[in-house]
Amino acid sequence: MAEQKESRRSKKSREEQTGEWQERVIQIRRVSKVVKGGKKLSFRAVVVVGNERGQVGVGVGKANDVLGAVRKGVVDGKKHLIEVPLTKGLSVPHPMRGSGGAATVLVMPAAPGTGVIAGGAVRAVLELAGVRNALAKQLGSRNPLNNARATIDALRRMRTFEQVAEDRGIDVRRLFSQ
Structure with missing residues (x-):
């Protein structure tokens, strides 16, 4: 022991x-x-x-x-x-909007090679999460703490395609064929 x-x-x-x-x-x-x-x-x-x-x-x-x-x-x-779900291209799986206080942050996936296009606290959160290709926009507030919390909220609510397929009870291939 x-x-x-x-x-x-x-x-x-x-x-x-x-x-x-x-x-x-x-x-x-x-x-x-x-x-x-x-x-x-x-x-x-x-x-x-x-x-x-x-x-x-x-x-x-x-x-x-x-x-x-x-x-x-x-x-x-x-x-x-x-935990942040990352795709193979080190991007986020889908667009997501997060909020924290009066701040709202929109995080979107980007093509490989784009880099992190974001400002201030949002860039720091995405880079330290391991995201290499993403677009983000801060809306509503310039407060760094609220923007960081809004980014965390957006990343927390993201789900992988496997999680969505499992929740719906279907195969991942069928998820893309619709």
Whole structure:
């Protein structure tokens, strides 16, 4: 039993040491709170964490220093990881609209060789998810945190053709022949 715990711990530490997860800071904000003695400054960091193989998460960290906020954001991002269905051409399977707060993001597949055509937080989320060919448009808000959450929502709701065929109870070939 103790050996299993050791092997899990060592495996987890090896993954973190090898740098499997990549982090990208989207935004750092200085936040001030007015208290009795004056103003208290703290920082908020919005971080995207992904392994470029279909897993990605967005986290927010708050601390009195920037490094502490980024560290907390990475931990929060790893807690909220999602699986992204990718096609063979490293694109998304179909167009999808996601929302987060007042932001709406439209994510569409693109032909191989197109690259990621997106802006700001949406680009960071798609790249760290492992998407290589996609088009995206931010609608409704310019807030990076809401746009990142809207992108995560769109990616979470995507399904592969196999999943759709299984839900409908038909063969994948029949799905394309209709």
